[in-house]
Amino acid sequence: MSNFIIIDRRKNPSGKNLPNRQRFLKRVRKHLSKQIKDAMKNRNIDQDGGEEIIVPKDDINEPGFDYDHNSGNWDRILPGNRDYLVGDKIEKTKSQPGTGGNEGSENSGPDDEFRFTISRDEYLDLVFDDLELPDMIKKSEKAAVITQRARAGFQINGTPSSIDLIRSLKNSIGRRVALHRPTKEQVDMQRLLVESLEKTADIDKQKEELNIAQLELEAMLKKQRSVSWIDPMDIRYKRWESRPVPNSRAVMFCLMDVSGSMGEKEKETSKRFFLLLYLFLIRQYTHVDIVFVRHTETAKECDEKEFFNSTESGGTVISTGLTLINDIITKRYPLNSWNIYTAQTTDGDNVSADNSRVSELLDILLKKVQYYVYLEIQSIPEYQNELFSSGIVNEIWKIMGDFSTVYDNLCFDKLGGIDAVVPAFRKIFSKEKKKTK
């Protein structure tokens, strides 16, 4: 039937509601961030699936003038009468019959709550909201080596391929107007006039008119020939210039201590931190290299799978890791074109003979990197808390303390357990941090 068209819309992108969804999330933002914080403590960051969010209804009301359904005198028609006769009285109970139906019970929770689920992506966006790699720009200002061609106005000579048509024609129009070049329409009109006069011209007066018209036409044609439609002087070429672009290439070194002295819990905490770091980097930055290094008494560069999954143990010689990082920097990441970051987790239980070596290497590395994060994992049972805080500190911690007075790109902290990972992470990479320094 010609009156019908069938269109298959299934291939059309769904997600028309994305802008609406974003506006909605923005509106309930303050509730989100609080609940995300709570959720982060309990859930695994790489866990699939979304997170249920509860928002008080009052904040997302869509008010309108409406009756209070419990008020007033009304009579209403109801269906399904079985027993009542005219004049019967029915006691008013809590469940009033026919008071507007169950409009309020559309949601699963109590009436004053609105529940919905945010996706994993939306969840991660909120987790990483307001975080950044510090000092990304400092290095780039120092050594801008990459340039990019950019448009910059016009020039009067160049290759034909870079002619700017619009600009050229604008000039041409201006010149033609200024020099009174007759347009095609004007010439055509004149020609018509001449032709019509030629047909009718009998008497002298008309012949004279024809004469004038012919002369005018000739003058016009002459003018057209002498003033060209487009002239080399009209032509403009696009001008390009090279501009330095800020360099935002960055590399993050992840250095994890997997020695025997790190217990299961410590390793778990440390992995959790790196996992968070890894997710953060791949989500927020498109051009960040990540180098994974694990060390015991020897250090080894590995891929992410091995880094997160393989098990190893042995003694602790931190300097091996630092040496390897230093070598990799020298070989692969020239300082003038890379921003370098390092994050290290360890229990700080280093072989004491190695400490001076660590000190030397740190001195070298801290000069090269933008930011150095040192996290000491200390999962201490409750009862040792006081003992711990009373000041038993290892050598590496002391070294870090000393360096931090000299270098302000060093950040060192202690991590108590898995619970502390996310807050510590947010503290380390928060945008605010830099300003307070």
Added chain:
Amino acid sequence: MTQPLFTGSEWDYEMLYRAIDECGIIAKEELKLDTYKNQLEIVTSEQMLDAYASVGMPIFYSHWSFGKKFSRERELYQKGKRGLAYELVINSNPCINYLMEENTACTQVLVIAHAAFGHNHFFKNNSVFRQWTDASGIVDYLVFAKKYIGDCEDRYGEDEVGKTLDAAHSLMMHGVDRYRRPTKLSLVKEKERQIDRMNYLEKSINDLWRTLPNVKVKVEEKEEIFPKSPEENLLYFLEKHSPVLKGWQREVLRIVRKIAQYFYPQYQTKVMNEGWASFCHYYIMNRLYDKGLLTEGAMLEFIQLHTSVLWQPPYSSKNYSGMNPYYLGFEIFMDIKRICTDPTEEDKEWFPQLIGKAWIDVCHDVVINYRDESFIRQHLSPYLIRKLKLFSLENDSNKTDYFVLAIHDRNGYKHIINKLADQYEIDAWVPKIEIVDADVKKTRMLILNYTNNNSRVLSSIHGEVINNIKKLWGHEVSLRSV
């Protein structure tokens, strides 16, 4: 022997085209339906959810409340608490129908009969729709609205535009000309009007105009009430007369108002519209079966679908949520057909004007000339009142008991018919609120009157609405109950 339209539950295009042809023959020759061109769109369930959130329209401007609606619908759907509608139909020309891909073959045919013929005929012929909406202009208008609001967001920020929309939405039910017939939506005119507004703005800031010698006009000082007569269209009044709104905000109010106006007929004809569409699908499906185009299995599936939507839970059931408009409308149309073809003595007494008429002509006349309130008032029969066991309950807020005023007996019919019809008057569910005075010369206080109907009070949320009006008006606002 005729080949049935389909045997399993799978559908394909060939089947759809055949179903359209066969339904079309019945619709045209037997039901004499006159429809807009149809555009059937096959959509996924996700796209159906999208459409839900934007009040069923194919395109709509962005606002957080639609995001909220979408989140809720998706949540309910994913948890299996609610199924999606089988169809969605838009009052546009061509008439757009959404068919979900998950529907079975039987459902698709049902949807085509229900929406593409039933609703479509109603949209095209009912006088309320003809008067108040312009089916051919709506999609263009929505495209314009989306672009305009998007541009505003770019220029003035999402937050500012969002706030204006919040305020305007809260007055949506009071942004309608109830009695005055609105001008038809036209994109061209809308654009022209915008250019006029721009030109006016330009004039008012153009320096040349400032150099013109001041023309002094003596203003007659006189105490005058403004507006001269009470204004029921609050959004219209604020758009035209608010002293604080910027040009774009007035436009936004106008857009919300125009869209509210477009939906207004749907509120007034819900029972009839759904009833008529159900009547059509019921008739067409039965005729298809008679012709051997539906298998017995398909017919059983149809009856199951039909009865799961078209039923009326009694007041005491926990499923009760008011009168089911589909059921009420369907039953009244079926009843009209019954009275025309096989009247009882009682019918002859109550509906002498229908006796002996062709039912199809009567139905067409009803579709064209009535809206819910008059439809019920004039066509609800004693037979149907008995079938539904309707009764009337009075609530006096000062008494501890409800009082049964009338039941389905000879003394009660008239009362029940009138009271049920009253329930479908728009005042029964939208409080009547009018602007009576704006005091433009002095305090600029805006005074609203709430016409108190049977001592019903406004729900507590009206304070927020008043605040929204204050934002739009820029000065004090007071609401009085009269």
